[in-house]
Amino acid sequence: MSRLFRSVAFQVAIALLIGLGLGLLYSWRISPVTYVDANPAILRADFKDQYRIAIAASYASTQDLARAQSRLGLLGDPDPIAELSAQAQRMLAQGESFEAVQPLAQLATDLTQGFTSNPIAPTPFPTFSTPVAQFTPTLTDSTQDVAEATETTAPQPTLSFEQTALAPVNLETITPRPTSTPTAGPGAPFALVSQETICDPGQIRGLMQFMLQDSRRKEVPGVEIIVTWNAGEDRFFTGFKPELGDGYADFVMQENVVYNIRIVTGGSFVSNISAPACTDPNGAGYPGGLLLTFQQ
């Protein structure tokens, strides 16, 4: 044994291992590879959320669905649409406003549908600290040009600036959006196609379930629903419970309260909805549930 320890080959092998260990210690701990050209896929989760918000906000402005899709691809999410919906849900749970969440939900909806739901809205008036914007009641020549060029925006009162005004959004660069779904037009209204009463004592009492489908009966996530009643209002989106369906949403009704429902996309309105009266096996009454199916 002692002969083995004294052998040169053994000592060389030990030296090799020690050198290897020192090399790894230095390269992994003391001076590891530093990243200077990272890609968005390895961003921390909260920064990925910020990135998605920027993508959705950009999309809300440009309506360039293909570009938004390719940008989402940079994040390396296995299911970008599900990630958008999940993030929207997280933001709502954290108390973010619907206005902040809406672009994410809209992008998720449009990616699912494969086309842009909303046309580009007229650009709102900018607000600057300087220069001061002043409203004028008549159109200026430059605005006339824009209106003629785009033929999509209604004439609006324009702004005059003390210095060069911002140029309007240039619509020429918008890439042609996919038009693979010719049956349902973008933003086509949803219509109530069925209303089923559900008397199931095992179910949450007064549960109003929504199922929103496009014209092909494919469930549509990210559609905003507003439920109003005499004492309040609630807003929510479809697709926040993906285990129950991308087009699913629900709301718990109170007994003897009348609700009005508005599907924001397309502007559908259903009034006088209330929890149906059901009777359990013991003969006791309880508020039943409803399944409302809307279709484009």
Place this chain on the structure above:
Amino acid sequence: MSSSNIIKILVALVIGAALGLAYGWVLAPVEYTDVPPNILREDYRVDYVLMVAEAYQGNFDNAAAARRLAILGSESPAAITASALEYANRNNFTEAEVQALKNLLTAMQTFQPQENPAP
């Protein structure tokens, strides 16, 4: 121990260290998974700034734009936008994209963040 043996051991030590460094730096470098945006590659950074500029075109919310740009580092939003605009000019971005960045730059140069009111 003879000097030739010592040399052999030292050579083995150096070879081992070299192998360790090659493995740790090249073959299996430390993998980063939770990096901040300030080390994004320049084209990704510029694309992010462009997204902020495009969003700004739609809502003219300069506070939101400044907030979004702030995650890219400690530079001022105007400096970040100026850098992106320079990159865009160098790399033949479309006219609309350059214009969007210019508009954002103008907004960031004139943007004054609101200070918190004193309690």
